Amino acid sequence: MEVRKSFHEQLDEIYAGVLHMGSDLMETIEKTRLCFINLDREMAEEIICGDDVFDEYRNNLEEGGLELIARQAPVAVDLRLIIVIMRIAQHLERCADLCEDIATAVKNVPADYLPAWIRDTIDEMARRANRLVERSIECLKERNVEMVRELESMDDAVDKLNRRFWKEFDRGREEDLEVAIRVVMVSRFFERIADHAVDIGEHVRFVVEGTIAPIEPTCE
Numbered sequence: 001m002e003v004r005k006s007f008h009e010q011l012d013e014i015y016a017g018v019l020h021m022g023s024d025l026m027e028t029i030e031k032t033r034l035c036f037i038n039l040d041r042e043m044a045e046e047i048i049c050g051d052d053v054f055d056e057y058r059n060n061l062e063e064g065g066l067e068l069i070a071r072q073a074p075v076a077v078d079l080r081l082i083i084v085i086m087r088i089a090q091h092l093e094r095c096a097d098l099c100e101d102i103a104t105a106v107k108n109v110p111a112d113y114l115p116a117w118i119r120d121t122i123d124e125m126a127r128r129a130n131r132l133v134e135r136s137i138e139c140l141k142e143r144n145v146e147m148v149r150e151l152e153s154m155d156d157a158v159d160k161l162n163r164r165f166w167k168e169f170d171r172g173r174e175e176d177l178e179v180a181i182r183v184v185m186v187s188r189f190f191e192r193i194a195d196h197a198v199d200i201g202e203h204v205r206f207v208v209e210g211t212i213a214p215i216e217p218t219c220e
Contacts, residue, residue, distance in 0.1 A: 007072045011082065014064040018085045018092070021057040022137040025092050025099075026130055028054075029193065032099040033126035035106055036186060037119055044103035054096035061089040080210065084203040088140065091196040091203075095133065098189040105182045105189075117168070118183050125161045125190040128154065132197035139204045148201040158194040162187050 005013075028047065035043040065086040068074065074082060132154050139147040165187045205211070 007068070007074065007078075010064065010068050010072075011074075011078065014061055014068070014082070014085050017057065017061050017064070018088055019137065019141070021054065021061070021089060021092050022133065022140075024053065024057075025095055026133055026137075028096060028099050029126065029130040029133065032102050033123065033130070035103055036126070037123055039106055039109055039114060041107055044106045047103035048100050051096055051100045054093045058089045058093040062086050077207065080207045084140075084207050087203050088200050091200050095193045095196050098193050102186050102189050105186050109179060109182050114179075118165075118179075121161055121164060122183070122186060122190070125158055125187060128158050128161070129190045129193040129197070132158070132194045133200075136197040136200035136204075139201050140207075143204060143208050145205050145208050148198075148205050151198045151201040155194050155198045158191055162191040 028050065031043060032047055034040065035047060065082045068082050069079070132151060135147060135151055135154065138144075139151065165184050
């Protein structure tokens with residue numbers, strides 16, 4: 001007869017699962033960076049085909065979390081951690097979707113045309129976005145609320161790089177319109193990956209403190 005796992009064994013299992021998912025995502029973001037820099041269509045296809053892995057991760061973690069809640073009725077910190085693991089899985093899966101979107105865009109950028117300033121800026125954005133994801137996972141491991149503020153500061157640098165594209169194209173650069181549109185999309189996708197990392201930090205705050213920082217109103 002199968003021995004039923006204890007609550008903490010099951011919790012440790014889904015916790016380890018979300019850490020593995022984060023590690024795999026960081027590898028995918030790095031692959032996506034190289035895919036764009038080299039306009040590697042073969043690698044782009046690999047990234048697109050590999051997205052199903054992250055869907056499976058998310059489904060398994062959500063099922064495991066819901067089963068724990070239904071069977072064990074956890075409370076306080078344990079309940080918050082289970083909820084946050086499921087939410088983080090959603091953020092990581094969305095980041096993987098964004099990598100797929102970038103790979104799809106790469107397949108439509110002319111292979112013989114990518115100005116150095118575009119290549120360099122996207123390269124820096126991708127590196128910074130991946131570092132943000134890495135720090136957000138470290139934040140989860142250490143339950144470190146101080147890191148949340150660090151994530152926000154790191155995200156500001158990515159936002160600044162994203163805005164550079166709008167400024168450069170507004171100045172009348174002569175890049176092909178189709179290339180410009182694709183590049184702005186790719187820039188936005190990497191910027192969104194960074195945003196998801198910041199959101200993961202806020203979820204860690206919820207685990208530790210039981211509160212979520214209020215969302216500041218934005219001016220339209």
